[in-house]
Amino acid sequence: MGKVIAVVNQKGGVGKTTTAINLSASLAVSGKKVLLIDLDPQGNATDGLGFSTTHLPVSVYDLFTGRKEILELVFKSTTPWLHLVPANINLVGAEVELVGAYGREFVLKTGLGKAAERYDYIIMDCPPSLGLLTLNALTAAHSVLIPMQCEYYAMRGLQHLLKTIEQVRQSLNPALQIEGILLTMFDGRNNLNRQVFDEVQGHFNDKVLESTIPRNIILAEAPSHGRPVLDYDVGSKGAQAYFALAKEVMTHAA
Amino acid sequence: MGKVIAVVNQKGGVGKTTTAINLSASLAVSGKKVLLIDLDPQGNATDGLGFSTTHLPVSVYDLFTGRKEILELVFKSTTPWLHLVPANINLVGAEVELVGAYGREFVLKTGLGKAAERYDYIIMDCPPSLGLLTLNALTAAHSVLIPMQCEYYAMRGLQHLLKTIEQVRQSLNPALQIEGILLTMFDGRNNLNRQVFDEVQGHFNDKVLESTIPRNIILAEAPSHGRPVLDYDVGSKGAQAYFALAKEVMTHAA
Numbered sequence: 465m466g467k468v469i470a471v472v473n474q475k476g477g478v479g480k481t482t483t484a485i486n487l488s489a490s491l492a493v494s495g496k497k498v499l500l501i502d503l504d505p506q507g508n509a510t511d512g513l514g515f516s517t518t519h520l521p522v523s524v525y526d527l528f529t530g531r532k533e534i535l536e537l538v539f540k541s542t543t544p545w546l547h548l549v550p551a552n553i554n555l556v557g558a559e560v561e562l563v564g565a566y567g568r569e570f571v572l573k574t575g576l577g578k579a580a581e582r583y584d585y586i587i588m589d590c591p592p593s594l595g596l597l598t599l600n601a602l603t604a605a606h607s608v609l610i611p612m613q614c615e616y617y618a619m620r621g622l623q624h625l626l627k628t629i630e631q632v633r634q635s636l637n638p639a640l641q642i643e644g645i646l647l648t649m650f651d652g653r654n655n656l657n658r659q660v661f662d663e664v665q666g667h668f669n670d671k672v673l674e675s676t677i678p679r680n681i682i683l684a685e686a687p688s689h690g691r692p693v694l695d696y697d698v699g700s701k702g703a704q705a706y707f708a709l710a711k712e713v714m715t716h717a718a
Numbered sequence: 719m720g721k722v723i724a725v726v727n728q729k730g731g732v733g734k735t736t737t738a739i740n741l742s743a744s745l746a747v748s749g750k751k752v753l754l755i756d757l758d759p760q761g762n763a764t765d766g767l768g769f770s771t772t773h774l775p776v777s778v779y780d781l782f783t784g785r786k787e788i789l790e791l792v793f794k795s796t797t798p799w800l801h802l803v804p805a806n807i808n809l810v811g812a813e814v815e816l817v818g819a820y821g822r823e824f825v826l827k828t829g830l831g832k833a834a835e836r837y838d839y840i841i842m843d844c845p846p847s848l849g850l851l852t853l854n855a856l857t858a859a860h861s862v863l864i865p866m867q868c869e870y871y872a873m874r875g876l877q878h879l880l881k882t883i884e885q886v887r888q889s890l891n892p893a894l895q896i897e898g899i900l901l902t903m904f905d906g907r908n909n910l911n912r913q914v915f916d917e918v919q920g921h922f923n924d925k926v927l928e929s930t931i932p933r934n935i936i937l938a939e940a941p942s943h944g945r946p947v948l949d950y951d952v953g954s955k956g957a958q959a960y961f962a963l964a965k966e967v968m969t970h971a972a
């Protein structure tokens with residue numbers, strides 16, 4: 465049974481998509497079969513893997529409307545054993561259409577069906593909100609990975625996010641664990657980053673992952689080439705950091 | 719009649735809140751009466767001005783539910799003539815409650831009522847989405863200010879945002895103009911930033927503002943002190959850049 469991990473943070477621009485793509489790719493090159501599901505109507509994970517969000521024959525929206533099965537939505541990326549269920553702007557419709565539906569938080573969990581048997585990991589990239597798309601991911605997931613940049617606003621949002629995860633655990637998904645808090649875009653020369661880093665380690669010590677992702681421009685360049693950073697520049701600090709993260713995630717129990 | 723400006727970009731972490739706070743403060747010290755409205759349930763603009771999002775007696779949510787008039791929701795900040803209508807997590811409720819309501823995109827425009835007569839500028843900080851809260855801001859606004867970091871994903875989202883603005887102009891708010899695209903977190907030593915900067919200038923030349931905001935750590939430090947950057951470190955590059963932006967905005971016709 466594959467492990468399902470939701471990459472979530474309602475704070476914008478903290479590195480959710482960068483983490484979802486590069487963790488997935490690092491797991492795939494480590495021999496794991498990985499399915500990356502893009503749940504953000506912006507379609508950044510789809511774009512970052514080189515797919516066009518405007519010419520998709522099918523997308524994850526078709527899963528929410530029930531028109532397609534999950535395995536009909538799978539595309540192969542340029543990285544062996546990294547497969548993608550893409551998203552595009554149509555997905556905005558799902559948020560609105562789900563509001564009145566029965567079992568609206570369970571649509572994705574039900575839709576994943578057989579996929580968890582075919583893949584070792586299913587990674588879900590979420591939009592910067594705690595709306596129905598993210599709630600579907602939290603309900604379907606075994607664990608939550610929380611990317612967080614070491615800055616003030618990102619730290620303020622963490623308390624509320626952990627509270628929401630606890631509410632989901634109590635009412636929708638009792639098995640939901642926290643995979644960990646991943647500190648991203650970290651620059652050791654920057655006082656603010658160091659202060660926030662220490663504060664988060666102090667408050668949430670047991671939840672913070674060993675791996676930290678440094679600020680590294682190569683990570684921001686890779687998506688414009690439609691490739692994970694491992695493909696774009698394997699020797700970069702960014703690639704090495706995500707490779708280390710994959711190793712750490714693989715040591716966690718399924 | 720005061721000018722109403724919505725600060726919008728569905729891409730997360732591009733500097734919407736930093737722009738809303740520091741443009742507002744710069745306009746206030748230039749002698750303008752400014753009302754900043756926080757429309758993000760994260761409450762970052764509220765937080766960044768030193769207010770607690772957990773102990774608010776009233777908030778902008780009360781405007782959406784019709785329980786309060788706008789002028790009952792105004793708080794004075796530490797900067798003279800910079801007033802705030804705060805937000806907190808309750809605002810998440812408004813998104814869901816508005817879905818089935820009549821004239822759901824016009825609630826804020828109607829709610830602003832007399833405020834536009836009392837203030838020279840009303841600035842609205844929006845969440846990283848194009849949902850009903852942002853649509854309410856676009857419907858109530860005279861113009862839209864679009865902060866954009868010079869990176870790949872932010873550039874990809876711009877096309878879709880401009881299309882949405884055009885749709886709002888045609889169906890909800892014919893008077894809606896574009897105040898401009900503000901390039902943020904710009905680091906001239908960074909190739910990617912320079913490439914994206916040139917590309918945006920090339921494609922959207924007439925819409926790009928003269929002012930550019932450099933990457934400057936002081937801007938990220940100021941919110942942890944609950945002060946606009948002009949209060950925190952007036953000599954910093956960040957403060958000077960937002961001051962120049964305010965000057966530019968004041969030269970635009972109302």
Ligand SMILES: Nc1ncnc2c1ncn2[C@@H]1O[C@H](COP(=O)(O)OP(=O)(O)OP(=O)(O)O)[C@@H](O)[C@H]1O
Nearest residue numbers: 476477478479480481482592649679680684730869
């Ligand atoms: N470690 C890093 N070093 C430098 N740049 C980074 C790093 N991680 C991400 N970036 C860049 O920062 C920006 C924000 O990252 P990303 O888009 O992955 O965040 P996100 O949380 O998915 O954003 P959103 O909330 O819009 O979904 C992107 O331009 C990305 O390329």
Ligand SMILES: Nc1ncnc2c1ncn2[C@@H]1O[C@H](COP(=O)(O)OP(=O)(O)OP(=O)(O)O)[C@@H](O)[C@H]1O
Nearest residue numbers: 476615730731732733734735736846903933934938
């Ligand atoms: N010019 C800048 N230089 C350095 N840091 C900046 C700059 N502008 C903003 N920041 C920091 O970058 C982060 C993102 O900015 P901000 O929160 O204003 O973006 P946002 O678009 O409002 O995000 P969200 O999409 O979550 O609402 C914050 O930690 C902020 O302090």
Ligand SMILES: [Mg+2]
Nearest residue numbers: 480481504508
């Ligand atoms: Mg993203």
Ligand SMILES: [Mg+2]
Nearest residue numbers: 734735758762
């Ligand atoms: Mg913001």
